[in-house]
Amino acid sequence: MFSTTWALENFVGRLAALSPLSQDDIRALLALPAEPVRLRGNFDIVSPGEGFDYACLVVSGLVARYIQLSDGRRQFTAFHMPGDIADIHRVATPLAGSALQTLSTTTIIRLPLKDLKAVGLASPAITQAFWAYAAVDAALLAQWVVNLGGRDATSRMAHFLCEIGVRSEQAGLGSRTEFVLDASQSQIGDALGLTPVHVNRTLKALKQSNAIAVDGRIVRVGSWPSLAMIGDFDVDYLQRDQRQEAA
Amino acid sequence: MFSTTWALENFVGRLAALSPLSQDDIRALLALPAEPVRLRGNFDIVSPGEGFDYACLVVSGLVARYIQLSDGRRQFTAFHMPGDIADIHRVATPLAGSALQTLSTTTIIRLPLKDLKAVGLASPAITQAFWAYAAVDAALLAQWVVNLGGRDATSRMAHFLCEIGVRSEQAGLGSRTEFVLDASQSQIGDALGLTPVHVNRTLKALKQSNAIAVDGRIVRVGSWPSLAMIGDFDVDYLQRDQRQEAA
DNA sequence: CGGAGTATTGAGGCGCTTCAAAGGCGGTGG
DNA sequence: CCACCGCCTTTGAAGCGCCTCAATACTCCG
Numbered sequence: 001m002f003s004t005t006w007a008l009e010n011f012v013g014r015l016a017a018l019s020p021l022s023q024d025d026i027r028a029l030l031a032l033p034a035e036p037v038r039l040r041g042n043f044d045i046v047s048p049g050e051g052f053d054y055a056c057l058v059v060s061g062l063v064a065r066y067i068q069l070s071d072g073r074r075q076f077t078a079f080h081m082p083g084d085i086a087d088i089h090r091v092a093t094p095l096a097g098s099a100l101q102t103l104s105t106t107t108i109i110r111l112p113l114k115d116l117k118a119v120g121l122a123s124p125a126i127t128q129a130f131w132a133y134a135a136v137d138a139a140l141l142a143q144w145v146v147n148l149g150g151r152d153a154t155s156r157m158a159h160f161l162c163e164i165g166v167r168s169e170q171a172g173l174g175s176r177t178e179f180v181l182d183a184s185q186s187q188i189g190d191a192l193g194l195t196p197v198h199v200n201r202t203l204k205a206l207k208q209s210n211a212i213a214v215d216g217r218i219v220r221v222g223s224w225p226s227l228a229m230i231g232d233f234d235v236d237y238l239q240r241d242q243r244q245e246a247a
Numbered sequence: 248m249f250s251t252t253w254a255l256e257n258f259v260g261r262l263a264a265l266s267p268l269s270q271d272d273i274r275a276l277l278a279l280p281a282e283p284v285r286l287r288g289n290f291d292i293v294s295p296g297e298g299f300d301y302a303c304l305v306v307s308g309l310v311a312r313y314i315q316l317s318d319g320r321r322q323f324t325a326f327h328m329p330g331d332i333a334d335i336h337r338v339a340t341p342l343a344g345s346a347l348q349t350l351s352t353t354t355i356i357r358l359p360l361k362d363l364k365a366v367g368l369a370s371p372a373i374t375q376a377f378w379a380y381a382a383v384d385a386a387l388l389a390q391w392v393v394n395l396g397g398r399d400a401t402s403r404m405a406h407f408l409c410e411i412g413v414r415s416e417q418a419g420l421g422s423r424t425e426f427v428l429d430a431s432q433s434q435i436g437d438a439l440g441l442t443p444v445h446v447n448r449t450l451k452a453l454k455q456s457n458a459i460a461v462d463g464r465i466v467r468v469g470s471w472p473s474l475a476m477i478g479d480f481d482v483d484y485l486q487r488d489q490r491q492e493a494a
Numbered sequence: 495c496g497g498a499g500t501a502t503t504g505a506g507g508c509g510c511t512t513c514a515a516a517g518g519c520g521g522t523g524g
Numbered sequence: 525c526c527a528c529c530g531c532c533t534t535t536g537a538a539g540c541g542c543c544t545c546a547a548t549a550c551t552c553c554g
Contacts, residue, residue: 193396
């Protein structure tokens, strides 16, 4: 796990699960130039308003997309774990939009946009798959909106943990009931629109109700049904595998 | 304005502004079958969890994407005005995801997904353009997250009005300082994560500071700079026209 | 002219923020 | 190796923003 080839294969595998790809397509994707870069935590991969000629594939660690408010606070809009490409949308619109930052020590691969465009140009199926991948990302964004707009702190936190758990499981990094969340309470606050203080109190409440236990950066879910209930969590929305739908 | 052909041409025009399309591409898009349907307000075009074999092009009125919470409340995640396709993402992933509802009396065109897929298959440039359009939609979603997670009610409302204003202007429906917002305060509340009561008070505050004036469903912006300041609004993020970037 | 949805306003309560302070943990240098 | 420092976590107390409950008026439509 957490090697350059693992990350690329993991990504391509999930891409193929989303949208049909030929063996040639897969070979072309796996042949993309891949030089890993190691970065410390709280490092801006892409600063706000900045352009960037690469897409960012996460190899290990945790990366967040964010948008900065005028008073300096930042709102995270997405978390990306190993095997994810954080900004595939850049292939469609080079437009700046959001910034990109590491949460903990992280290694990434910078994939040149021109190479991604080239493989997409060579094979329409790859473009379709990229778009499908981006569409899932957008579905997560929509859920994030619901989480911030419609739920209180406890429910919001529970939903967030459910999402990270299921995505960890899908990425083969752990299970939904035991996974790593390598983010500080302050960073979680920037994701959930809460102050660090209240994140702490909210987690405390979830621990006391035995919904979760936290051991360092490892989250153990005591009772998945109860956590999902508290968070009003519906697994379906991040069901990335279209083949399951057909079955 | 607000005819079937106007809506389709408006959409295709903005699509072409986003991503280069040939004359053949444009002809193929304009030749899509287009039978308009008139719908009353608060009508579910796509109910939560339901599949749907069409994409929805708005001809007149206002359409919102939403996700329902378990207690029956709904959170709007996007507004769509005449000339917009509300759920182009369905072409990439037929997955349910979000529901679709009219806010006021609305006429739409239902575009069969299979036809949209067919034109995309015939021309990669069209698929690229669809994806770029969806990517802009996702950028709006990210801003919506920031709005809910990072701003208080007044700022949130101001930002929302700025977004609707600029998009109305871009769609040729009005100007950013005078536009129609055909939604009730309760519906605006479902978009901003506020109660109708607080929407009312927030609007009252904006009126009293002369930032806006409301006349029926017409919003007049008294001072655009001050509204943009209150809402911490940055025009760039919904700059849909890539050709401007090059210039 | 009656009824339903919408807008408006008031009063009180709760959830989250702000401010403040103390303890834990890992990293770094003497 | 330990002492120190910065960051993170944890907890308390007070305040404010938004919600809830409630009542009245307005507007559109049948």
